[in-house]
Amino acid sequence: MDDCIVIKFGGGLITDKSTMCTPNNEVIDSLVNVVADCLEHNLRVIVVHGAGSFGHLRAKYWKLNQGYLPDYDFAPQDDCQTQEEAVSLVRKEMLTLNQIVLDAFSKSGIDTYKLPPHEWARNTGSDFEGDIIHLFQQNNLVGITFGDVVDCDEGVFGILSGDDLVVRICQDIPNVKRLIFAVKGVDGILKRPPELADESDLIKRWSPSIEYSGVHNSEIDVTGGIGLKAIRGSEVAAGGVDVFIINGEEPQRLLDACKGISTRGTQIFAD
Numbered sequence: 001m002d003d004c005i006v007i008k009f010g011g012g013l014i015t016d017k018s019t020m021c022t023p024n025n026e027v028i029d030s031l032v033n034v035v036a037d038c039l040e041h042n043l044r045v046i047v048v049h050g051a052g053s054f055g056h057l058r059a060k061y062w063k064l065n066q067g068y069l070p071d072y073d074f075a076p077q078d079d080c081q082t083q084e085e086a087v088s089l090v091r092k093e094m095l096t097l098n099q100i101v102l103d104a105f106s107k108s109g110i111d112t113y114k115l116p117p118h119e120w121a122r123n124t125g126s127d128f129e130g131d132i133i134h135l136f137q138q139n140n141l142v143g144i145t146f147g148d149v150v151d152c153d154e155g156v157f158g159i160l161s162g163d164d165l166v167v168r169i170c171q172d173i174p175n176v177k178r179l180i181f182a183v184k185g186v187d188g189i190l191k192r193p194p195e196l197a198d199e200s201d202l203i204k205r206w207s208p209s210i211e212y213s214g215v216h217n218s219e220i221d222v223t224g225g226i227g228l229k230a231i232r233g234s235e236v237a238a239g240g241v242d243v244f245i246i247n248g249e250e251p252q253r254l255l256d257a258c259k260g261i262s263t264r265g266t267q268i269f270a271d
């Protein structure tokens with residue numbers, strides 16, 4: 001069986017986070033090229049992508065991460081009056097972004113299959129319900145899923161982050177060797193905030209006992225920023241998978257990380 005790698009395309013990386021529903025096609029194409037190269041090297045690849053400006057802005061406004069809030073007094077938007085409408089609009093936005101990603105793969109001649117979580121997953125956090133092994137069994141194609149609004153036992157609905165999805169994929173799929181978080185604007189986990197950091201502030205080996213500067217744009221993100229990746233990454237590393245956070249605008253670094261070649265970035269350890 002071929003070695004499998006899981007790549008999370010950060011939502012902030014593949015979209016322009018400052019404008020509603022704007023993809024960054026150039027970055028998406030460069031990530032697809034990295035995946036193409038991995039396939040040529042006989043790696044099996046599973047891709048999980050985030051939401052960026054396709055899901056976070058509306059999900060944040062309607063507090064979808066907090067579940068159904070019948071008593072909260074939301075001011076209606078022109079195109080959306082209720083939380084229920086927001087749930088279906090965010091799901092639609094995610095399907096639109098997913099289609100853009102799928103199209104980029106098919107343009108490069110790569111066969112994929114898509115797995116929208118609202119169709120098969122329930123509850124949030126990395127212990128969500130979902131039959132990963134069965135769903136991701138076409139190991140000759142690239143399986144693609146994404147952060148989404150899912151139905152929940154408590155709170156009616158909630159947001160299942162791509163960072164939670166990758167944990168379970170790495171745990172449940174046999175033969176996952178590496179997990180790579182491709183992120184925007186930083187080379188990995190930094191000791192100081194990115195605007196103050198220089199080259200020497202990159203933490204090359206991180207485990208939960210090491211202090212760092214979390215980059216979490218809570219104005220926009222409804223999920224967890226780099227802190228969630230770090231924590232989820234250490235859960236995955238505990239299972240023997242090599243986990244890295246890599247600057248997604250540096251394709252050669254990404255490719256090296258995917259192939260297991262040492263490169264600039266942060267490797268995450270369990271402890």
Ligand code: IPE
Pocket residue numbers: 009010011012049050051052055056059090094146147148149159160161162163221222223224225
């Ligand atoms: C968020 O998914 C999903 C929605 C807001 C609908 P992620 O947590 O994986 O997204 P990014 O990578 O932070 O954009």
